[in-house]
Amino acid sequence: MKTYRFSTLLCTIFISGFLLFALASCSREEEMTLEEAQALKVENQAGILAGTIKKPGGTDIYAIGKSGGIWNSSLTGDPKTFNLIIADSDGDSSAVINTLLPGGLVQYDPYIKEWKSGCADFEITVFEDEDRMDVLFTLRDDLYWSFFDSDEKIKITADDLIFWYDEIYGNSDLQMTAYSGQFMTMSDGTDVRIEMEKLDDMTVVFHYPRIVANPLLTSNMTFGPRFIYEPALREGGVQGVKEILSIDTDVKTLPSAGAYFLTEYTPGVRLVYERNNDHWDKDKEGNPLPYFEKSINKIVPNMNTNYLLFKNGERDGYAVRAEDLDDLINTENKDYSIYDGGATMGSNFICFNQNPSGLEEPVLSWFTQKEFRQAMSRLTNRDRMVKQIYRGLATPALHHYAIANPYYDESISNVYTYNPEEALKLLESIGIKQDEKGTMRDTEGRAIEFDIITNSDNNIRMDAASIFADECGKVGIKVNLTPLDFQKMIEMLTATYDWHVILISLGSGNYWPTGGSNVWSSDGNLHLWNPLQKEPATDWEARVDYLYNEGSFTPDPVAAKEIWDEFQSILLEELPLYYLVHQNSFYAIRDKWDNVFYDNLGGLDTNRLFLKDSE
């Protein structure tokens, strides 16, 4: 009897404990319907923003800080190599190695939309008579490769630039992504290489074979330690240079010309950086940057774990996901602040296939009419997406260029915003109208029905596609949402072309007017709606090709503005693709850090953070 009682007690404790623990880990809020939850979220939007801080960055707004402290952060993946050539195709590795590099020769300031010196001063000379130009770079005098725990320094000279430009980036066998950027298409269609010449120990010049609009964009470069790569290339050739600086290299032996030394790498666990006092970038009073002495980066692949680490105080900063925002704001006695960075530059877009080799009738004839695409943009309820998907924390994306683009113009925007009545008029103008049952039919009586594809692992895209399909359904157009594996979708875009409509995004938006040459040019391999055209299929594509080419070779900002204004106007009128929504981004950071400025133009400059006096 005694045993029975004890055992029963044991089992009861065990089961109750487990259930209690499970309950403790769950929210205790009462359930509500989806609609109620949605309404509450929209109402709470003002409250959410009130819980955040707007403190945008800018040129020279930082205070002078003091040295000290450890910055705790995390990475989502291990570096796979410490070799710059191999890391060229791996984002995780590049992110780690780039901190050891001296940085770009020049830097673009998105606030004032101008270039400024990086680790070199620059001078542009235009030879109009000869239709060519030179870009001269003079390296800073205080650029060194330094070593951790050692006084040894190796000065960086023009030879480093020459080697890196000619023998690393310019070596076709190394297959670096920068290789094709060294060539310039001439007016006769031939490709000519931009040559680099050494003028003296600290000066190099790029000889441009023709006058281009933004030579600094293509000549800006960073570089690695020549004294390691050059012997490897001489002795082992292409294979030899790829074999060095593998992941098993002792990180303390890696030289640095950047802000940090990499002093520890424990696979799967963490990376530790320590400040490089020889780094050229200093504050106004000449103090070395960053202000903190050490940065510890845990390797945590799971995003939820990353979030919990921040909540637990094991991370100092955290790029807030939409789903974490409420919880972070409503935490009591928090020791962090959340900064609102404003609308991001990139956006998802909807693109209509117009490729005759992948699309069949009648869909092809619908999609190739601009009135149809304009009507679809009129049926795209961006405000509903903002409310339902982003809880009001987003802005409709109506411009072609990102706000940092030098030719961004507030007044040139997509005028085909949500208006179902206007959409019906546009459709009627091309013979598409509702029958007595409310189904949209074309001139031959065929019901308007098509598929929209997007990648199944992205909930935001799935929701946006659902809203689009729902709005189309309201006027009698049947849109079938087809979630697909991302790789399958890319294959359809780049190889089989057998899709109707896609919802996707590319890169970080149109940051530069000349960016995305393979997207906007009709012969581009990523000219999504009809790639690799031998001749432009439509007049407007021919005009876009012409303007893109003209704009790329027009350095005069006034003349260039005219070109790029027309360029973006055509794309916003023809709408081969149209953007949806710019999501707001938020960043949470512990209050112990001072000098915090954050927005989507410049991000967060962690190098300028310093501990407050109380710490």
Add this chain to the structure above:
Amino acid sequence: MKQFYLKIMGLIFKIKGAHPLLHFILGRFVSMVVILFILGFAVFALMELAPGDIVEKHVQAQLMSEGSGIGNAMSSDLEYSEEKIADMRAELGLDKPFYMQYLHWLKQIIVEHDLGKSMISRAPILYLIKTRIFNSILLNLISLFMLTFISFALGIYFSSKVGTRTDLAATFTALFLHSFPGLLLLILLQLFAAVTGLFPVTAYPGFPFAEDPGRFVFSYMHHITLPLIGAFLGGIGGTMRMIRATMLDQLGQPYITALRARGISEGRVYFAHAFRNTLNPYITSSANLLAGLFSGSLILEIIFSYPGIGRLMYEAVLQEDIYLVLANLMFTSFLVLLGMVLADILLAVVDPRIRYSNK
């Protein structure tokens, strides 16, 4: 040649006669090598059949990430020519038929004693595995021992309470734990750690062993407590139910009645006779346990950021790093086969009916 063959055969028969268990083990190892060879061949053949390869995926991914991008530094929009793609394939050896790739891989392992290099990072696979294997083995061994001992203890205890409310409650709990999704359990445990602050939300100390060995050991034990509980709760239900059922089966056998009739103490009946016979099915079923633990700890390693081999291989699969994936497959298959050999040897040790002899 014939003489050599006869010598070898003579030696085999000699070993078989003098050391039957050794002969059995050697035989199993030979068959293990043959199976691994065929398995590797099959893996290469399957990968040949699968659409696309690492180069294609790399090109597509680069295309999508660069298209319309910022375009700073020296990078320009990518234009991959057929020649460039062919060069990339040739460099990785993907232009050869799959059996040639396989033979090259085998030569690398057998002749050069090198597991090869990761296709993506060019890092030695041996190094990548070496940096994580110890962590995985340590975690899985602790988990295995904990699971085995506790589930045996509970299984035997509850089998003695058969038919009582205690037994009913225990059976229900075991069934509940057995059917509870492992992934959800781990997430709940992690949330528990975050809410209470009693445990860390990761499963590995935030500093290396070399920095402070003493502190590391304590920190490690603290960090793995929750993941261990997760692995334990996830595995205890099934194992305990099996032990309990086998014990009950044994306790119902006539020889147990005979033992009890002879006045043998209940403890002796349980531990010296019935318990010994539960080992047989447990050992047989545990042949897959070693490999199962490695694949089972994959989710744990990802959620709790534990630097084990499962996480490494998961990333390799996502990136289609074939050689790294292959090394993992071979490693897991080797564990399964090794587990079977060990199970057979253990069976011979614990069960007098199974003995490898020349009789």
